Amino acid sequence: MGSTLSPVLSHHWDAEKSWTLATYEADGGYQGLRKALEMDPADIVTAVKDSGLRGRGGAGFPTGLKWSFLPAPDGGPRYLVVNADESEPGTCKDTPLMMASPQMLIEGVAITSRAIGCDHAFIYVRGEILHVYRRLLRAVEEAYEKGYLGKNILGSGYDLDVTVHAGAGAYICGEETALLDSLEGRRGQPRLKPPFPAVAGLYARPTVVNNVESIASVPSIITGGVDWFRSMGTEKSAGFGLFSLSGHVERPGQYEAPLGITLRELLEMAGGVRQGHELKFWTPGGSSTPLFTAEHLDVPLDYESVGAAGSMLGTRALQIFDETTCVVRAITRWAEFYAHESCGKCTPCREGTYWLKQVLGRLDHGQGTMEDLDTLLDVCDNILGRSFCALGDGATSTITSGIALFREEFEAHVTGGGCPLDPAASALFEYTPRRSDVRALSGTAAGTVGA
């Protein structure tokens, strides 16, 4: 196997009380901040820009470039807001990072704030991960006690306050402008861009919004340097990242590797697909990215290669499904998610996701028609690119790719009057499906086989 793992973010996750400041310092923590405080802020921005670090929250926009879009200081406040609202189905990397190593994020916040001239930063964490919120509150408290936050940080004359803010349950708040509205105490609905947050963000002031993993990568870029960071990954997708394997895989979990590693290599590390089964389909970057199959096992997992193969690297949320999984069931459930989470602001997304859910629902229950497949594609066509944010776009990804890859399976739900697969076969434990699970099988009641 060509690729190996490269634990940087996950370096001390297995240490005793890994989340404490003492453990983090013992592993070299806050060396990056010490160095950054001696650097000219503009040089910090340049270093991150030159490193090639791209946003780890899904979009992959170059992080340093985003910072450099802030207008020149005008004496008013500038803000850093960390997007810790991890909610994209399949995505499970920021949450364990903050649980095991919140101090790495806090150090990244301090360095980034210094770089962009911010004296009050916010971490917006979803409200449904209570213990992570506790750990972040405590991490900030410890950092204040040690002089890494607050007034005159480490004698540098630089002041920074950090507020950790809990959301209250809304996927859309992971969209950066919806997050800002939510942080201002409003419904989390995306804003029309431009103006971008860099110009008019939180309280209409210049604001940088970055993902947890992006910010947590900053300290190592400062200590290791640009060349060190670029020695990992590919030219256009530099560095390392957390690859989250879940689903029908022997050893699911977090695998931190240079960008460009393949699923074949990762599966080998993870013990392969569930024993006795084979790969059917997978998401490279969460439920908003078009599906891949076994044909894509050797696609390098970097932004360019995954894009060229017809999907998106997204959040490297590798959800693995074996041959027992009904693709119609999977896609229907995701469609229900998007309908539930659509904020309702833009008509194509609000109405479109509602109808996708209805049409898929009847297909899934064996009551659909062949025409429904065209209806689905037509609705997707009318959502894609027609709303303020990417939620609606994401809702269409698995539907259009799923129909392209598995059209026969959709058709089998129509011609067979229900799902040909047994849902119990894909579960990790044995159970007898409840009545509600029994699909309408073309007029034949369950239990009448051979009658």
Add this chain to the structure above:
Amino acid sequence: MASTTYEPYEGAKLERLERDAAAATARYPDPRSALLPLLHLVQSEDGYVSPDGIAFCARTLALSTAEVSAVATFYTQYKRHPNGEYTVGVCTNTLCAVMGGDAIYDELSEHLGVGHDETTEDGKVTLERVECNAACDYAPVMMVNWEFFDNQTPDSAKQVVDRLRSGEQVAPTRGASSVCSFKAMSRVLAGFSDGRADEGVGAGEPTLVGRRLAREQGWEAPSQSSAGAAEGGPSAAEQDAPVPPKSGGEQSSVDTPSAPPSGGTSDTETGRDASKEA
């Protein structure tokens, strides 16, 4: 102040809420940013977002009650009717559903005799279907008051709710050493620490699987000092700043500042400036 003359709370409760609300608003440059924390705070007192709570938030932030309601109804964690002592949420988003979440939800619903967002008659458990909770590598996942119960089966889930209903202390897989009440949880989410951050594990097995494999195989990221020295930016001398041995961290369970005892009642404001509370 909003023009309402209605006084939603009184006495010690009002005093407490006003004190906490002042601490919450002080964390933000604009007080309205404290609306989400204040709604969590209201739930910590009333067990849901009550009409009194809406009026209190409106009065505190000089908003109309309609403006506050508009926000409260947008977020799923804000309850419109009294919640049980424990919110039990089964993830039924695609991955968990396929791995067994649907079966867990169905059996739990039958076992408890309640459906989505309904509460058992004893007021103990409110059952919910929840969306992806960022623990897919631990599927199927159940959340109790937003603490992680990983790798569940229908039987393990039923055991958890039975124990909760009989008043036992129940520990999540990853989280504090026992699940707290809905009201206590809501107070933490309002930004008031319960001093329990040091309880529980740092990570479960799936979180560590890659890290451990790297140790077994001797895989490391490239050394920082050699690569960093090659470029003009940070000086090589600084790169080589000594790093204390790892063992320091690993012994730190006794060396680190001691945590409040399990289930402790320490209730400190952990926003950016505790002194503002005084």
